[in-house]
Amino acid sequence: MALSLPRPQRVDVQIAAASLLCGLTLEALGLHSQAYRPFGGHWSLLPLLVLAGLELLRSSRPQFALVGGTLALVADQFTSGNLASILMFTDIVYAAVVYGTPAAARRIPVTTGLVTVAVTVGFLAWFQEAEAILIGFVTGVVSFAPATTGVLVRNHREAAEAAKLRAEQTALLAEMDRAQAVGAERARMARELHDMVANHLSAIAIHSTAALSLDDPGTSKDALAVIRENSVEGLAEMRRLIGILRDHTGDLEPAAAPTLDGLGALVTNARTNGLDVTLDDARTPEGPKLPTPVELAAYRIVQESLTNALKHASPGRVTVALVQEPRALTVRVTSPYGDPSGPRAPGSGAGLVGMRERTELLGGTFESGPESNPDGKVWNVFATLPVDPADEGAKE
Structure with missing residues (x-):
């Protein structure tokens, strides 16, 4: 099987060519690093050519x-x-x-260090002269020094x-955090926009349908009054939300979050829109204030x-x-379930x-769907909102 050698990199070719040119120049000038060797003359060109070829494979x-x-x-x-x-x-x-490999990078400095020590000790024992230390020093410069330099460069890289x-x-x-934050903010804005405006638009849709379908001037006038009221309130909510979204400097004060103290007004508005609503608030005024x-x-x-009751519920x-x-705070809303007799809005x-x-953002549970009770079939919405006692105490 033929030995497959990779294509040399450009820097390796440049190093090999420069080194070979330098060696040939020294050989032409008759400058040698040693004397009195068995093979004199131009035999030194053979190792020179081999090493120049191996430089092509250095990387x-x-x-x-x-x-x-x-060798x-x-x-x-x-x-x-x-x-x-x-x-x-x-x-x-x-x-x-x-x-080289990580294992080779750890092994080569140790090996060259041991070789340097062995050469120094061996020549000291052979020559019995302090000059033998120079041989060990040259060995270290040729082998151990480049190995340790390579370790430093590799660690830096x-x-x-x-x-x-x-x-x-x-x-x-x-x-990823930015994308999640943007997604969460978009979802929050979608919820707020839907909750603030959908109620008004649903009332407008239902009463406009009634005004168009009933040939009664009094009923049409009442429907138009409800439509106007809800359109004005919905437009005000939309302008407030758009103003907050467009404000990049923070000059606008954020709108106060609605609280449960406003449930009375919410129920009154639903009655104005035609719903028969009753509110049973079992919370005591002396009880701890709920987290916002x-x-x-x-x-x-x-x-x-x-x-939803305004749009879909039966009478x-x-x-x-x-x-x-x-x-926890539990919220339950029940409404008649069946085919509504009046106009309805799409959902x-x-x-x-x-x-x-x-x-779910508060760690609670939510259920919705039809169920039967003694008064007939109803649509039930039930939510359990956990309350941290520590939060209650902090707000008292």
Whole structure:
């Protein structure tokens, strides 16, 4: 099977060409790194050419280049030597640490360090002269020094890569948080817009249908009065919401969130629109004040339930009941269920979705649907809104 060698990178080709040119120049000038070797003359060109060829693989096959370079350097010791060969070997050692596997990057510095110590001790024992330390020093410069330099460069690159990855992950998480925040804000605005305006538009649709279908001037006049009142109130709500959305400087004061104290006015308005509504508020005035999110959710659930009753309920009484328990506020709205005798407004189901979302955001439970009771079939909306006792105490 033929050995497949990867295509060398441009920087490797440039290093190999420059090193080979330098070595040939030294050889032409007769400058050698050693003397009195078994193979003199131009035998030093052979290791030089091998090392130049291995430089082409310094990035793509660093371990193969290191093994071949070590053998070539050993062979170079039996020739007159070339300084360019030594320099190319140091670059191959450096590249093996920088571009090699993590295991090789850990193993090469240790190995070259042990070789440096072994050469120093061996030549000291052989020569019995302090000058033998110089041989160990040269060995360390040729092998251990480039290996440790490669470790420093590799660690720096890995740290930079890790920092880049962390920055990308942080940017991705920030973008995800931004998208979630935008989605949550859009959902909140959709709920508020639906709850504030749907009631008025439903009343307008129903009474305009009645005015068009009944040939009674008195009834038409009353319907037109209700239509005008709801259109003015709906337009005011829309302008207030649009003003808040368009204000980028924060100069506008935010609209006060509705509270359960406004249920009386809400029920009165529903009666004006034609609903037979009764309010059974079992909360005691002396009881602890509910958290603002709970009051807002309860108010909006009652408001949307009355809107749905106005659009879809059969003739009969609509009942709104609130009960405050130690750890929760329960809201129940029942309305006659069946085929309405009068005009009705179209529905999209967004109201039920909004009520469920408001309840789930507070960790509560929401149920809606038809059921039977002694008075007949009714549509029941039931929500349990948890109340944190700590929040109650903080608001007292």
